Amino acid sequence: MNSDHKMQQKLRHEAKALLEQDKVDLIIGFEAGSLKFTTTPLITKSKDDLDRLVINPFIVNNLALFLPDFKGRIAVASKGCDSRSIVSLIQDNKVSRDDLVIIGIPCPGMIELRKVEKLTGKDRDELDDIIREGDKVVITVDGKGSEFPIAEVLSDNCLACEFPTPQDYDILLGEPTATSQESRVKSRESRVKGQGSRVQSHGEGGGLQSEASPDSRLQTLKAMSPQQRWEFWRKEFSRCIRCYACRNICPSCFCKRCFVEESEPRWLMPMPRWQENLMFQAIRNIHLAGRCTDCGGCERSCPVNIPLRCLTKEMYDLVDELFHFKAGMDKDAPPLMTHYEQEEAEDLIR
Amino acid sequence: MSIEYRVSSFEEYRGGRREASKLKTQNSKLVRKKDIGSVLHQWSKDYTIFVPCNEGDTAFTVHGSRLTVYGLWDGSDINLDWYRNTVTPPKANFLPPLEEMFRFQKGKEGHSMELPFEPGVWSLESGVPLPQLIFGIRPCDARALSLLDLIFTDAYQDPYYLPRREGAVLVGLVCLNPYDSCFCTSLGIGPGESDDVDLLLTDIGDEFLIEEISDKGKRLMELTAGLKDATEDDTARANEAKEKAYGRVTRKINTEGIKDRLLSAFEDEHYWEKVAAKCIACGICTFLCPTCYCFDISDEMVKKQGARFRCWDSCAFALYTKMPMENPREEKWQRVRQKVCHKFEFYPMTFDVIACTGCGRCIRLCPVNWDITQTLRLLD
Amino acid sequence: MTASDIIEKHRFLAQSNVYLPHIMVIEKIIDETPSVRTFHFNFKDEKLRDEFTFESGQFGEYSVFGVGEAPFCISSSPTRRDHLEFALQRVGKVTNALHRLGVGAEIGFRGPYGNGFPLDLLQGKNLVFVGGGIGLAPLRSLIWNVLDNRDKYGDIQIIYGARSPADLCFKYDLDAWGDDKTVDVITTVDRQESRVQSPVSRVEAGNSRLQSQESRVGAGDSRLQTADSRLLREGFVPQILGQVAPSAQNAIAIVCGPPIMIRFTFPVLEKLGFTPEQMITTLEKRMKCGIGKCGRCNIGNIYVCRDGPVFSYAQIKGFISSEY
Structure with a gap:
């Protein structure tokens, strides 16, 4: 019996107990998908569904995504990155810690x-x-x-993962994962x-x-001249169809109304031109500074294989470098971009 | 402006066209796979040729999965042994993700407008001259174009889609290795369906069997030199391959009475909320659906010159139906219901045909594995 | 089809490209309320002025070049042809841009689209017009149409309401219809006190006289007033409709207003004995193409732009609760 299976048994057991003891109203986890090697979110209030909960190397979705959509007390299965996204949502007042039971999955990588x-x-x-x-x-x-x-x-983001074990949890399904890189x-x-x-x-x-290292693509990009890099992104973003899957799969993109859809003022045209597509990602990334937990969801969901993590990971690293901040580590800390410390100025404004 | 012509049903609309163009006796030829390049070369004199090709599988991208799209044929030999289907459906060749409708400018005499292209050159941006030949289109996607014809013909003729469509030649390729997400056989289409293409190719090993399906296809074949006639044995082999492929499509839905089942489930908010819960309301399933056609129109103007564009839009987006004071489909479940019902209830009500071809893209590409076949199965 | 056929076909379709607007010139602007304006406009190409025909209830797509397009009904009557009119509330990008235009400005127009009101069904019937806010715009096209052929129709009753006295549109029409002895006009507001107090839109105490705002171009007499006998009532349109209780006998009710008003009006009419076939409405949805292609204005399998915007309640009953 491998560890995934053990965790899966425990998850089903714990989830059942939570519902039976009326500690939560809703369980959010994963069940087997309809395709091979695929899982799909299981969102249920019914005890009868809980035997469908699974843990395997394909539970890729970041379930923190669903938390703001539902009212009541929720138990949510959570990998390391998911738990940080949850904490980040708590920091942004999108969910309340008191309403959550975080069932932590020490994550061996997806x-x-x-x-x-x-x-x-x-x-x-x-x-x-x-x-x-x-x-x-x-x-x-x-x-x-x-x-x-x-x-x-x-996944690259799993290879680069700093905190595979959830940072905040109520129940942990196994031994903490030995870190990592x-x-x-x-x-x-x-x-x-x-x-x-x-x-x-x-x-x-x-x-x-x-790949030699999970961030080798990023390093290759950084080694390019600005012209080469511009050309690279022009080509990549020419494919973008503006389906917004990257945004909608992202727990940090919680805005009810996204800047890209505002018509007065119109920040960006709704049409899929590479310039607009690139600007969309650039602005999205700025909005995600200090919120992105490098879960890899955006790149994974992109139907046209745009290497979006090259942008998000760079922002993730920049946030760390400039502000010594890692997203979703402390639920009581204010969100990065809502406060200011004096010593930041010198580094930031050049 | 009065309505020109109403399409009464798919069968009637297409039946008429098919009668006019379908050949009484089908003629089959044979081409060696390695000679396909030279055949395309002959065709390229009269057509702009699009072939399935891989994009995004560069040395740079870590993700090796095939991003197959229809790209302009570069004149080289092609090998399609790897090819299953494209990510972007061929509707993009007829209803592009973004197209300029017309340009306008403001001068001393007021506003003037012009179309952005020269006659014969469809879009200056891509520089693609008409007509197109789409090589290797799968039967499901060819059917999807027949379904799109209905909406772009009904009531008002669309001046952008229709000329492209009418000029185009579809060279179909029998789908011998369907995905596990495919369910075309439930929609009355098989991997070897020939109804919607002009020529149909079947891979029979080292050669393709080419069947002439329509007049257009026949004319194309008459212009093509260097083809052998197919023998009965070749045809038998092709038929066997088609049959085998048919059996490989294992995913099924029950389309019998589906319109009525959806009609009676329409007000069942509980059902729709439940099936919509995990949907992330992105545009993948609609943008990459070969039969979805919704679009947005927007203007852009710099100084005194501008253009009106249209681009793909999706019923999955909340703002799609938003009016200043109200939004009839504010909730995600209402939008999921719209998507499902549009294909399986409303299109059948209007045109007596389901607007789904079972290509499986919406299942295959969904980031959370939202599966329309499961949703429909709950209603059985 | 050969390449040259395609070019030919393309030329043909380009000439009759349904998406290409006509250039129109704004001839006059009337401020109806603080946020609603009526525009009188005409074809820049004089030839088209005579060729153009439309029916009451049909709509057009109006564009401000560089900003975008939006659909509005043609609010003037086809019986009065020297110019066309449309009225719109300032609510979004395109409407704001339209409100910024002055007399002489050019706009784009394509249409007319949609089905229009079924005049042959209305003839010989008693007509009950129920309107709210700017919903009077399509109704007024029909009302003038009917009044210009007065002998073809039975009794005419108009029940019209707005949020406040300042929000009543087409006050000059209300006055004119009020003066017409063959028409019964009932005007109501949700609240007598105007939310936005403006000196020209207050209700004069004592005689309940209603004044229009000073229109920019002065629609004839700039101080048009409702007739003395037209008391301005207080209450929501469906409520007042219930009080007035028009007879359903040989009658057709034509309803237009904000969706919430429409939703509450149908049950009142049903109570009064109107059958779904006797209730007609014109619906508003978000639209882009106006010709049944772009997808967003559907209610079930009906496209409001292509199959409507005028419907009988019988046609849309099944969908009205959940999608409208």
Whole structure:
């Protein structure tokens, strides 16, 4: 029985108890999705639904997103980044801590299906199975299993995660996750050789196109000249269709009315031109300064693969560098952009 | 301005056109896959050719998943063995995400207007001359265009969509490897459906079998040199492939009486609230739906020159229906209901056809796996 | 179709491009209330002035170039053809821009769109007009249409209300209809005291006389007044309608106003014995294209722009509770 399964059992048990003892009105967690290797939010008031709750490496959505939508007392399953988003919402007075029961999931990282697809050359629905075993993952295609280090397929934001264990919780479903970057990088170095005949092993340089570091894309971008970078984003944002999935999946984008939809004054045209698309993301990122917890939801949800995390992670790092601030760590702290400290001025205004 | 023509039903509208254009005897040819480039080359004299290609799979992007779109054919050889379907549906070739409708300027004599393109060149921005040939369109997406024809013809003819559409040639490609999110067979379309294309290609190994479906397709074939006639054996192999593909579509919905089920569920707020709870009200499922057509119109003016544009819009957005004092679809569940009912209740009421082709994009691309087939199944 | 066919087709459609507006010139502006203005306008191309025809209840898409387009009904009557009129409340981007325009300014216009009121159904009937606020605009097109063919119709009753005396639109019309002995006009306000006190919009104490605001171009007599006998009542339109209790016998009620008024008016009419077929309304929805393409104005499978905006209650009954 792996740890996900144990946590899943405990989650079902705890959720049931919370409803039975009338401690909450609503449970928000994950259930199996309708597609392979997919989960979907489970939002329910019914005890009968709780056996559908799951924990697996595909519970990618940041469930903090749903909290402002519902009234009453809510129990919410929460990974490290989700819990920080919840705290951030509390800081912004969007939800009240008293109404919440945070069921913490010490998070071992989420598997990025796009990486699996790149690794295997197959679409997700053509894969037989993806099984995580500790630091390894076994991907089965056409009945044949191949083993990879887990770091090959984890999301970039998970590889870079500083706080995989929830920062604030009422119930923790397992042992806190050993942090994080160091251990994962280490595991990457000691690649596991194949065991057993079913599993085919991939060694170093076995044609794998993994990233050297989770932020290598960002570093590549930073190494470009401004002209190159401008050209890069022009190209990327030419694809944007302005579906606003990046905004709507984001718990920090809680505004009832977004600046992009204001018509008086009209900040931005509603049409998908790259200039407008880029401005939309630029302004969105500024609004997210000190709120973004690097959950990776925006990039993951983008239907046209715009590398949005290159923007959000840069803002995340900037906030840390300029203000020594990490989003969603202290529910009693004021939101970053609502207060000012004297020593900030010198650094900020150049 | 009086209404020109009302479309009474899909069957009647398309039936007439199909009768006029469909061939009595279908003729089949054969082309080697590696010769497709030279065939496209011949066609490129008369058409602007769009082919499925991968975008965004650059060395830079960590995400390797295929971002397939219809792109301008660059004249090179193409291999479509990897190809399943595009992310952006081909409606974008006829109803672009953004298009300039006309330009205007204010001079001494007042305002004047002009269309932004030269005759024969549809859009200056892309420089794409008409007509288009879409190579490799899937049968579901070709059906979607037939469905869009209804709304853009009904009552008033759309002067942007229709000329593009009427000029275009659709070269279909049988869908041998449908996604697990596909449910086209429930909508009366199979992976080998030929009703909505001009030519239909089937991959039979090293070769494509080409079936002439319409007059347009036949004329195109007459202009094409270097094709072999297909044998009965080839046709048999193609039919077998189609049948196999048909069986691969395992996701199903029950369309029998669906209009009436939705009608009786329309006022069931509890049901809609429940199914809408996890929807994030983004525009993915509508923008990338091959049959969604809603658009917004907006103006832009710098100094004394400006233009009117139209761009895709979505019923998922709260502001879509917002009026100064009221918003009839303020709540998310009302907008989810609109989306579902528009496809499965209202379109059938108006045109006697469901405005869904089961392409599965809305399921496949949804960030929270909101699945319309599950929603509909709850009503069974 | 060959490339040259396409170009030909394109030329043809471009010439009759339904989205291309006509250029219109504003000839006169009347301030109806602090936020409502009536514009008199005409085709810049004089040829089109004679060719253009429309029906009461139809609407157009009006544009301020560079700002955008918005739909408003044509508020003048097709029986009075020397110019066209539309009236609008300042509520959003386009309406604000329109309110900033002066006489002589150019606007874009395309239309007429929609179905208009069913005149053949109305002929020979007693007509009960129920209007609220700026909802009188489409009704007044029909009322003048009917009055200009007075002998074709039965009794005419007009029940019109606004939030406050200052918010009553078309006061010059109310006066004119009040003077017409063949018409029964009942005017009501939600509150007698005007919320926004302005010197020209107060109700004169004692005789309940109602004054129009001074219109910018002075609509004839700039101090138009309601006739003495027209007492300004106090109460919501549906309430007053219930008190006035028009007979449903051989009658048709034509209702137009804010959605909330429409919602409360139908039950009152039903109580008075009007069948859903005897109730007609004209609906307002957010619209962009005006021709049934852009998608947003639907109620069920009906597009308000293409299939309406005039409907019988029987047509929209099923949807009215939850989507209107």
